Amino acid sequence: MFDKLTDYQDDIIEGIFRRCAADNRPEVMNLSIGVYRDRHGAAPVMNAVRQAEADVIASQQTKAYVGPLGNMAYAGAIERLVLGDDHPVIDSGRLKTAQTPGAGAALRVAAELIRDLAPDTTIWFSDPVWLHQVDFFTRAGLKVAWHPYYDWQSGTLDFDAMLDGLGKAKAGDIVVIHAACHNPTGADLSLDQWRVLTEFCLQRKLMPLVDSAYQGYGDGIEADAAGLRHMAAHMPEMMIAVSSSKSFAVYRDRVGALMLLHPEGGRGAEEAWLHMGDLIRGLYFMPPDLGAAVITHIMSDASLKAAWQAELETARTHVQRLRQLTVDHFTTALPDFDSRYMLRQKGMFSCLPLSDEQRLTLEQDHAVYLMPSGRLNFAALSEDKITYLAEALNTVWK
Ligand code: PMP
Numbered sequence: 001m002f003d004k005l006t007d008y009q010d011d012i013i014e015g016i017f018r019r020c021a022a023d024n025r026p027e028v029m030n031l032s033i034g035v036y037r038d039r040h041g042a043a044p045v046m047n048a049v050r051q052a053e054a055d056v057i058a059s060q061q062t063k064a065y066v067g068p069l070g071n072m073a074y075a076g077a078i079e080r081l082v083l084g085d086d087h088p089v090i091d092s093g094r095l096k097t098a099q100t101p102g103a104g105a106a107l108r109v110a111a112e113l114i115r116d117l118a119p120d121t122t123i124w125f126s127d128p129v130w131l132h133q134v135d136f137f138t139r140a141g142l143k144v145a146w147h148p149y150y151d152w153q154s155g156t157l158d159f160d161a162m163l164d165g166l167g168k169a170k171a172g173d174i175v176v177i178h179a180a181c182h183n184p185t186g187a188d189l190s191l192d193q194w195r196v197l198t199e200f201c202l203q204r205k206l207m208p209l210v211d212s213a214y215q216g217y218g219d220g221i222e223a224d225a226a227g228l229r230h231m232a233a234h235m236p237e238m239m240i241a242v243s244s245s246k247s248f249a250v251y252r253d254r255v256g257a258l259m260l261l262h263p264e265g266g267r268g269a270e271e272a273w274l275h276m277g278d279l280i281r282g283l284y285f286m287p288p289d290l291g292a293a294v295i296t297h298i299m300s301d302a303s304l305k306a307a308w309q310a311e312l313e314t315a316r317t318h319v320q321r322l323r324q325l326t327v328d329h330f331t332t333a334l335p336d337f338d339s340r341y342m343l344r345q346k347g348m349f350s351c352l353p354l355s356d357e358q359r360l361t362l363e364q365d366h367a368v369y370l371m372p373s374g375r376l377n378f379a380a381l382s383e384d385k386i387t388y389l390a391e392a393l394n395t396v397w398k
Pocket residue numbers: 034101102103104105130133178183211212213242243244245251255256
């Protein structure tokens with residue numbers, strides 16, 4: 001069987017990670033991976049997480065199975081974190097959540113649900129988008145399509161072009177929307193645009209699948225969820241994939257959730273949730289528990305929760321400071337390049353306007369690794385690195 005695999009083509013993103021890991025040059029600069037780094041360049045464990053983990057391990061009475069749908073206390077805590085305590089769908093009976101191994105698995109489960117219930121649906125993505133996001137749906141055999149999103153000239157979201165592109169979607173199609181800190185561009189919808197998009201989806205009978213992977217990294221925990229909260233208050237049907245990887249810095253522990261918003265609630269919602277459990281059982285059987293138990297503990301303990309919020313806020317402002325430092329330095333070092341668009345963007349990422357060839361030259365000649373679309377992670381920068389990056393860009397843009 002395995003001898004059929006003779007011409008393996010590297011996945012674009014994994015290929016970048018592999019080349020970077022094998023690069024022994026001392027100046028190597030990995031701006032590709034979407035992990036938060038502090039001012040020492042470390043990807044630290046949050047103190048609140050370390051403390052909660054110790055508490056959970058000390059008090060854990062059993063390691064018996066939890067089940068395919070995961071930890072329901074985590075599911076409830078995440079519903080409240082993402083939607084807010086007072087949201088109308090909380091306690092409405094319409095919201096059903098599974099704990100999943102990260103948002104990656106949540107997206108894969110969503111794809112499996114769509115394939116089961118609406119196999120002719122097309123899934124719409126922004127252009128550009130985090131490439132792996134599309135894989136979850138194509139691997140499930142679903143049709144995918146792209147709508148315009150980003151204006152490379154101005155570094156802003158081209159909302160008219162987005163709606164124009166989505167005008168080609170048919171009733172029942174699914175639109176994948178990033179809740180905040182769009183990956184890769186950092187260009188987010190304004191609250192007004194969320195309102196217009198909600199109305200657009202309602203009128204055209206499109207179902208939103210909102211991916212919330214960076215809550216707390218844009219304008220703050222509450223502000224980053226405002227758009228999706230509005231949408232969830234108005235849509236009869238919706239799905240939300242949630243990642244705890246970044247917000248709690250628990251990337252490798254694999255914690256996330258998939259929320260289903262059912263039009264009526266009651267028995268129908270219960271069945272959708274149980275069906276999701278069946279699909280999960282066939283995909284990976286069950287999610288791991290420890291990370292979810294740790295986050296549940298943080299969210300239920302006022303002092304741990306406050307400590308976590310403060311740490312996330314420190315991370316958010318650190319990334320913003322690096323955005324500002326980058327723009328300040330680029331303004332002097334690269335006078336022909338107007339980088340001020342980066343200050344209007346949110347989260348860890350922005351894109352540099354580079355062709356694939358220029359991006360590969362940066363890798364080969366300067367040991368600088370960026371993601372496709374020229375995405376860079378500000379959290380991986382420091383003052384010296386910004387200087388080096390500007391020099392490298394000056395060479396490839398000449
Ligand atoms: N959605 C988006 C938009 C992401 O950027 C990522 C991580 N790159 C994920 C989902 C997956 O996150 P997780 O680690 O929770 O699987």
